[in-house]
Amino acid sequence: MTHKRLLLIVNPRAGRSKSRSPLFDAIALFSEAGYLISVHKTAGPGDATETAAREGGSYDLVVAVGGDGTLNEVIAGLMRLNPRPLLGYLPQGSTNDFAASLHISDHPVTAAVSMIRGTPKALDIGSWNERDFVYVASFGAFTKSSYTASQSAKNALGHFAYILEGMKDLNTLRPYKIRLNADGQTLDGEYLFGAVCNSTSIGGLMKLSPERVVLDDGKFEMLLIPNPxxxxxxxxxxxxxxxxxxxxxxxxxxHVASLRLETEEDLPWSLDGEYAPSAPVVNIVNHQGALTMLL
Known part of the structure; x- marks a missing residue:
C-alpha cells in the first residue's frame, strides 16, 4: 500500500479549553486511512506560514489545526509553492467563520472522516497587496469589532454581537473617503464600511445565502455601506x-474579481479577522481555484 504524507500544523494556543483527545482520535483515523503523519506545533505568529512554505511541498496533504487565523497562515505559506499540496482544516479556534461556511465540523473526528472520504474542492484565494486572505478583507466600521468583541459576546450573540459592537461605535462612526475601482466600475465615495468576501458569513456581521457564494467562481462578494x-x-x-x-x-x-482602492486617510483593515495596517493603495485580486481543499 502506498502511503500518502500528511503534515498537521497545529496551533497549540487555539481552543485551549478543549480536550485534546478528539484530536488524537482524528490523527489515528488519518493513520488508519494510510497517511504517514508529521505534526508541527507552531511556536508563534508567522510560524505556520513559514512551516507550510518550507515543508508543505514534501506532503500530499497539509492540514491546519486551529482557528481561522491559523488557516490563513497555512494558506499564505502554501501559496508560495508550486505545485501546491491538498489543504485540510480541523477547526479548533474560537472563530471558525470560514469552517461554518464550508460546513466543516468543529469536532476533529467528524472533520477527519469527511476529509478522508472527501472530495477535493477548488478554492479561490484573495491577495491584498502582498498578503493572502481566504474569506474576508474589510475596512472601516465593524472591522475593529471583529478583533475587539469579547469571545463570550461572540458566542452568545453571534450576528448581533457585531452589530451591537458596531452600534457602540456609532458616535465614533466616521466615513472614509475613498477612490474605488471594482472590475472597471468606479465607485468613489464616502463609506462607513467595506468588505470583499468569499464566505457565507463575515465576522457574524453579514450572512449570505449559500446560493450567492460560490467558493471557486473567481469572484468575491463585495459589500459597501455608504455614509448616511x-x-x-x-x-x-x-x-x-x-x-x-x-x-x-x-x-x-x-460580485467582483478585483478592485483597487486608494485613500489619503488612515484606513484600518481586517484580513480573515487579523489586523492589517492602512495603505494608501490597496489592490485586491481573486486567484481563482488557487488551492484545492479536501472537504
Whole structure:
C-alpha cells in the first residue's frame, strides 16, 4: 500500500479549553486511512506560514489545526509553492467563520472522516497587496469589532454581537473617503464600511445565502455601506443589515474579481479577522481555484 504524507500544523494556543483527545482520535483515523503523519506545533505568529512554505511541498496533504487565523497562515505559506499540496482544516479556534461556511465540523473526528472520504474542492484565494486572505478583507466600521468583541459576546450573540459592537461605535462612526475601482466600475465615495468576501458569513456581521457564494467562481462578494446623510438613512442601513437585505436601502453589493482602492486617510483593515495596517493603495485580486481543499 502506498502511503500518502500528511503534515498537521497545529496551533497549540487555539481552543485551549478543549480536550485534546478528539484530536488524537482524528490523527489515528488519518493513520488508519494510510497517511504517514508529521505534526508541527507552531511556536508563534508567522510560524505556520513559514512551516507550510518550507515543508508543505514534501506532503500530499497539509492540514491546519486551529482557528481561522491559523488557516490563513497555512494558506499564505502554501501559496508560495508550486505545485501546491491538498489543504485540510480541523477547526479548533474560537472563530471558525470560514469552517461554518464550508460546513466543516468543529469536532476533529467528524472533520477527519469527511476529509478522508472527501472530495477535493477548488478554492479561490484573495491577495491584498502582498498578503493572502481566504474569506474576508474589510475596512472601516465593524472591522475593529471583529478583533475587539469579547469571545463570550461572540458566542452568545453571534450576528448581533457585531452589530451591537458596531452600534457602540456609532458616535465614533466616521466615513472614509475613498477612490474605488471594482472590475472597471468606479465607485468613489464616502463609506462607513467595506468588505470583499468569499464566505457565507463575515465576522457574524453579514450572512449570505449559500446560493450567492460560490467558493471557486473567481469572484468575491463585495459589500459597501455608504455614509448616511440623515438619521433616517442610517436607520435604513442598519435595518437592511439586520434583515440581510444587501441589495436595498442604499447598500452596494456586487460580485467582483478585483478592485483597487486608494485613500489619503488612515484606513484600518481586517484580513480573515487579523489586523492589517492602512495603505494608501490597496489592490485586491481573486486567484481563482488557487488551492484545492479536501472537504
Amino acid at each position: 446623510k440623515t438619521p433616517a438613512e442610517l436607520q435604513n442601513l442598519v435595518l437592511a443589515l439586520l434583515n440581510q437585505q444587501y441589495d436595498s436601502q442604499g447598500l452596494i453589493f456586487r
